[in-house]
Amino acid sequence: MLKNRGAGVLLHISSMPSPYGIGVFDENAVHFVDRIADMGFTYWQVLPFNPVDAANSPYCSPSAFAGNYLFIDPKKLYEDGLIDENDLNENVYNGTPYTADYTFAAEKRLKTLKKAFLNVTDETAQKIKEFELNNSWLSDYALYMAVKEEEGQKPWWEWSKKHAHYYDCVKDIYLYDDRAAFWKFVQYIFYKQWNEIKEYANEKGVAIIGDMPIYVAMDSADVWANLPMFLIDEKTLKVQKVAGVPPDYFSEDGQLWGNPIYDWKAMKKDGYSWWLTRLENALKTYDVVRIDHFRAFASYWAVPAESKTAKVGEWFDGPKMDFFNKVFEKFGKNAPIIAEDLGTFGEDVIKLLADTGLPGMKVAQFAFDPNGDSTHLPHNAEKNSINYVGTHDNNTILGWLWEASEAERSFALSYCHFSGNNWGEGGYRSLSCRSITEAVWQSASNVAVITLQDMCGFGADARMNKPGIAEKNWAFRTTRETIDSIDTGYFKHINSLYRRTYPVFDKKVTQ
DSSP, rough: OOSSEEEEEOOGGGSSOOSSSSOSHHHHHHHHHHHHHHTTTEEEEEEOOSSTTOOOOOOOOOSOOOOOOOGSHHHHHHTTTTSSHHHHHHHHHOOOTTTTOOHHHHHHHHHHHHHHTTTTOOOHHHHHHHHHHTTTTHHHHHHHHHHHHHHTTTOOOSHHHHSSSSSHHHGGGGGGGHHHHHHHHHHHHHHHHHHHOOOOOOHTTEEEEEEEEESOOOOSHHHTTTGGGGGGGTTTOOEEEEEOOOOOOSOOTTTEEEEEBOOOHHHHHHHHHHHHHHHHHHHHSSSEEETTTTGGGGGEEEEEESSSSSSSSSOOOOOOOOHHHHHHHOTTTOOOOOEEEOOOOOOOHHHHHHHHHHHHEEEGGGGTTSSSOOSSSSSGGGGGGGSOOHHHHHHOOOHHHHHSHHHHHHHHHHHTTTSSSSOOOOTOHHHHHHHHHHHHSSOOOOOOOEEHHHHOOEEEEEEETTTTTTTTTTOOOOOHHHHHHSSSHHHHHHHHHHTTTOOOSSSHHHH
């Protein structure tokens, strides 16, 4: 996997069509798989499946392991006899199909799941128990969610003393059995439904590329239950430095993420067991894992906790190959991992990428410096890389063309052999979008990826995320009509023409 030429589509579950205000694991996901498989695509890339934060970001979650219950399909709950028709109808959304309504979905889905939990059979209860035994993270997550509910949803460091310290709280774990059982049920349903979608995609020859944020949220089960693994004062429960990145392409003030920083020395003592468990879970959930902000394994930017921007910070050494040697020891040298090596670069990142042998990333929108020879230009791409027209953090390619400087735009269009004056026209057959897409497809990179928005020639209003800005992100949503309007023949043609249709699975895997 990742060694042969292939192509993928980036579309998160939240952006899928559905009757429920947000995408879910339903027949629309199956239909999407059918459509991209018919076009010759061999990969489907999604964003992190973790529960989202208050800004709906999947990159700052209360768990690095749990799945987002908003993606659970109410219709399947009904078909399984866990809810009635009235419960199902309550989940139907009457608003716009072009925006994900997280608030509506959260309220309705949680209410529905609590009703479904009351109808669990003995047989399902046994399956949930087996699921828990096979997922060591589940007990701590369920306890965390149960206690958080009792503590009025406050962050764990504001909990009462008996709860704030994990080892004190876990002594009385039996007190929370009923509440915790509900959250175990939710995760069982989430993974049951997703695994059915993933199995179908694999049978169609489509592999799933998942996304793993390198950091976890301060208010998370991961930090609460593993405090010694983070640079946090165990008495005051306060952090001195937090994660972020210095000023870069996306933000002139840098990005202040606010996540707690790992105590890599402590993690090394037990062989990075938390990380290995996390990767094991991700490699069961997806076929390939993209690790976001890979560069932090080489060196990471630490910002004083009281700072208002990420401009003020300091670089510290990451665990480098000491960590990846453990990864390869457990998962093999050819572990299907992608290194997101974008952003502020350095020789240490280049060396670590070379030492690991992992494929890095190229992004067309970073390529078109009219005065330079960017490593992101398609002709500079090495085979062992994943080449993107744009990612979830980028503008759409049409939006980028409109917002680029005249010199950048002129160079991009000339480089991609676009001729004519209608570069600003979007739509399913946009010639400028196709020119840039084909330049990426022609590159030597083993895998080329395009967002659904760029397949459709959408403008900047369809952008998924603007890094460094907390509001109005993650809301893009599409419709079945839009997916069906994509030019199948065109993408089938370029996937075949540029030899991007090699199977990603051995036949025996999908039988």
